[in-house]
Amino acid sequence: MRRVVNDIRNNTLEFLRTFGAFQLFFLRILRYSPAVLFGRFDLVVKQVYNTGALSLVIIMICGLFVGAVLALQAYANMSKFNAEDWTGVAAAFALVKELGPVMTALLFAGRAGTALTSEIGLMKATDQLSAMEMMAVNPVRRVLVPRFLGGVIAMPFLAAVFSAIGMFGAHLVGVELFQVDVGSFWQQIQLTVEMSDVNEGILKSVVFGVAASLIAVWEGYNTVPTAEGVGRATTRTVVITAIAILVFDFMITAALI
Amino acid sequence: MDDSSDNLIEIHDLKFSRGHRPIFDGLNLTIKKGEITALMGPSGTGKTTLLRLITRQLIPEHGVIYVDGTDISTLTLTELYELRQRFGMLFQNGALLTDLTVFENVAFPLREHTKLSNRLIRHIVLTKLHAVGLRGAADLLPAELSGGMARRVALARAMVMDPDILIYDEPFVGLDPISMGVIVRLVRRMNDALGITSIIVSHDVEEVATVADRSFLISEGKVAASGSPDELRTTNSDLVQQFMHGMADGPVAFHYEAPDYAEQLLGRDSE
Numbered sequence: 001m002r003r004v005v006n007d008i009r010n011n012t013l014e015f016l017r018t019f020g021a022f023q024l025f026f027l028r029i030l031r032y033s034p035a036v037l038f039g040r041f042d043l044v045v046k047q048v049y050n051t052g053a054l055s056l057v058i059i060m061i062c063g064l065f066v067g068a069v070l071a072l073q074a075y076a077n078m079s080k081f082n083a084e085d086w087t088g089v090a091a092a093f094a095l096v097k098e099l100g101p102v103m104t105a106l107l108f109a110g111r112a113g114t115a116l117t118s119e120i121g122l123m124k125a126t127d128q129l130s131a132m133e134m135m136a137v138n139p140v141r142r143v144l145v146p147r148f149l150g151g152v153i154a155m156p157f158l159a160a161v162f163s164a165i166g167m168f169g170a171h172l173v174g175v176e177l178f179q180v181d182v183g184s185f186w187q188q189i190q191l192t193v194e195m196s197d198v199n200e201g202i203l204k205s206v207v208f209g210v211a212a213s214l215i216a217v218w219e220g221y222n223t224v225p226t227a228e229g230v231g232r233a234t235t236r237t238v239v240i241t242a243i244a245i246l247v248f249d250f251m252i253t254a255a256l257i
Numbered sequence: 258m259d260d261s262s263d264n265l266i267e268i269h270d271l272k273f274s275r276g277h278r279p280i281f282d283g284l285n286l287t288i289k290k291g292e293i294t295a296l297m298g299p300s301g302t303g304k305t306t307l308l309r310l311i312t313r314q315l316i317p318e319h320g321v322i323y324v325d326g327t328d329i330s331t332l333t334l335t336e337l338y339e340l341r342q343r344f345g346m347l348f349q350n351g352a353l354l355t356d357l358t359v360f361e362n363v364a365f366p367l368r369e370h371t372k373l374s375n376r377l378i379r380h381i382v383l384t385k386l387h388a389v390g391l392r393g394a395a396d397l398l399p400a401e402l403s404g405g406m407a408r409r410v411a412l413a414r415a416m417v418m419d420p421d422i423l424i425y426d427e428p429f430v431g432l433d434p435i436s437m438g439v440i441v442r443l444v445r446r447m448n449d450a451l452g453i454t455s456i457i458v459s460h461d462v463e464e465v466a467t468v469a470d471r472s473f474l475i476s477e478g479k480v481a482a483s484g485s486p487d488e489l490r491t492t493n494s495d496l497v498q499q500f501m502h503g504m505a506d507g508p509v510a511f512h513y514e515a516p517d518y519a520e521q522l523l524g525r526d527s528e
Contacts, residue, residue, distance in 0.1 A: 131352035136338040
């Protein structure tokens with residue numbers, strides 16, 4: 001019994017210590033961000049390409065199918081009430097407010113987050129970060145911050161692409177497959193989806209971008225510098241990011257209702 | 258300390274441990290300007306740790322380290338980075354940045370710390386690469402280099418800011434005899450031609466003997482012996498003799514600490 005209490009106490013302390021360190025790490029990243037953004041924008045652009053542009057294919061394919069399946073489900077239910085015209089609206093709301101940002105962030109964690117973690121972890125394992133320290137170059141500033149900013153900038157654009165392609169997928173299913181009238185399909189969307197809905201999606205994808213990028217660089221920077229350590233850190237990036245995104249999604253949605 | 262103005266690095270009563278295992282326990286050491294100093298010792302004596310302490314990548318638990326008369330524990334981060342610009346360090350595996358070409362690796366410190374024009378940077382980098390014989394490899398990526406070549410590129414990079422102090426971490430490990438000879442000659446030439454102070458961490462007795470002016474043999478957290486390679490060779494101490502002549506057993510035991518052999522085989526200590 002005593003041992004259980006002690007274990008709980010130790011684990012809680014350890015968790016709080018790590019969480020505190022994580023917050024300090026976030027502040028450190030933020031502190032250097034303006035200087036990197038305005039001083040070394042070339043590094044940021046390279047990372048936007050690495051995390052954003054190279055994730056485009058997976059984002060587009062997934063977006064197309066998510067939009068299509070949303071339209072399938074919506075049509076199947078709406079047609080019971082003779083409300084087929086609303087197929088597009090259901091898909092649009094789901095994409096813009098929820099699935100666009102959330103699915104993009106989850107795919108981002110799998111495609112770009114893991115790449116960031118393993119890259120930084122391997123740089124640590126091969127002494128590249130120590131070498132920078134010895135060359136009087138701050139690795140947080142030179143390596144981590146550009147990667148963090150790259151992810152933050154890329155995420156909202158990826159989410160927008162996801163939603164746009166998703167709407168195209170919904171159009172294919174609703175209009176081309178089920179013969180919903182193309183005019184009413186799109187007009188209903190125009191009439192019901194407000195700018196505030198789009199803003200909610202943008203807000204979410206910015207928050208997810210910060211969370212996913214921060215977790216990825218944190219895990220990479222704190223990797224145990226061995227082959228096994230890099231593997232574990234990469235796995236943790238995906239798991240923690242997925243949890244964080246779904247929790248944040250709930251909190252933001254609840255706050256905005 | 259007889260003539261302390263010649264001392265570039267002074268270490269007084271250094272103590273440091275990892276977990277519960279003490280690495281250094283009252284180490285004293287002085288490195289003189291313009292010399293090649295070798296830090297030798299059996300693996301696991303913390304030679305690399307000592308380098309990291311000298312450059313304040315690690316912080317000692319006790320004791321003071323002076324670099325050029327300054328106690329490095331008092332430096333702010335900015336001052337520390339200024340000090341580090343006077344150091345060049347060659348890592349064991351080169352530690353080249355894998356996403357940059359050989360040219361960009363050598364140019365890296367210049368691009369980060371100076372506002373030199375591209376023309377001038379090109380000029381400096383090609384000069385340094387020429388000095389290590391790899392001007393032709395400028396456009397290769399680190400993955401395309403052999404171990405010896407990578408180490409020579411790393412050496413070019415370590416020299417590119419014209420440091421006062423060059424640190425070599427195990428520069429001779431895993432090299433074929435030809436590359437080894439090349440590196441040994443480069444170390445000597447850099448030191449004499451550029452007036453640099455060199456620190457070599459190594460356990461290759463033969464190679465060290467050919468380049469070092471002074472060697473320190475570190476064991477059990479202290480300096481066990483010091484002097485020129487010839488002096489060390491004739492030192493009348495079991496440990497020094499074991500190390501210099503590569504004997505398997507002696508003060509440094511061949512066996513890692515273990516329970517009694519017979520007892521363990523008979524399984525008496527199993528729980």
